[in-house]
Amino acid sequence: MRRTLQCVAVLLLVTGGSAFAQEKDVAGSKDHPLVTRMPGYFISSYDVKEFDAMDSAYATGPDARWEGRTTRIGYTVQPGGRQISMTQIARNYEAAARKIGGRILYAEGNITCARIEKDGAKTYLQAGAYNDGAIYELIIVETKAMAQEVVADAAALRRGLADDGKVVLYGLYFDTAKAVVKPESDPTLVQIVRLLQENPQLKVFVVGHTDGTGTLEVNLKLSADRAAAVVAALVGRGIDAGRLKASGVGPYSPVATNRTDDGKSKNRRVELVEQF
Secondary structure (H helix, E strand, O other): OHHHHHHHHHHHHEOOOOOOOHHHOOOOOOOOOOEOOOOOEEEEEEEEEEEEEEEOOOOOHHHOEEEEEEEEEEEEEOOOOOOOOHHHHHHHHHHHHHHOOOEEEEEEOOEEEEEEEEOOEEEEEEEEEEHHHOEEEEEEEEEOOOOOOOOOOHHHHHHHHHHHOEEEOOOOOOOOOOOOOOHHHHHHHHHHHHHHHHOOOOOEEEEEEOOOOOOHHHHHHHHHHHHHHHHHHHHOOOOOHHHEEEEEOOOOOOOOOOOOHHHHHHHOEEEEEEOO
16 A cells, blocks of 8 residues: 555656645745645645754754755645545655655654755755644755855954954855865955955965865865965965965864764865964
8 A cells, every 4th residue: 555655646746836726825835846745735834944944853863953945835735625644645755755866764654754865965855744634844955055145344354353363264165175266256355355455464374174074184285275275366366475374274173063064064164364
């Protein structure tokens, strides 16, 4: 019986539109492109946050903390419609997740929890059915680094140096395992140049940091190469090379645990440290 339900699920739930009761969906809502709804249900609640965090009650270890673009969709059975059991809803989403290559983290009773990885991106899915199947909720978290929408300006950088002797440079971007400063780093570079122009006596170390993935030798070289690339970018914008010194410390100075993806992303950084 379970195998039959899974086959049905693949047809109904894997990516695709839905024509059921769209007129009763809450305004502005839609099915997530990863999976769609059970037949005979409409969207009764809908919320999307570009970046949010949650601790899963059904996953453990590195999969317990979910951060990223978070979509919550509540579904309710159509008035007078056919109500599906809680277990059947959960098993349908389990089958759909497996069909698209997901790893099932939890699948018991009315809950299915899965992780889907594709093209380097990681997405978490949780389906929970309640009230004998009259309602169910999908939570889908597409993990990614939180976009730095506000770049610290020169004054903020100067305050950071004055208060702490160092400042983390948000908005400097490199490809994985590469040391070429990407074009989207330009707004941050502009502010660093302004900081140095407005404070002509200021000299700084540009210090590269990595996470703990890979060998120590590779990480030390990568962090030094990234720091040197930032120095080169600043010199290319008119800053005297004598005011800048590049250094790389690899994984030696983490600001978070390297046991989680979130911690690793925080550890991969470039800092300015004031020279005396």
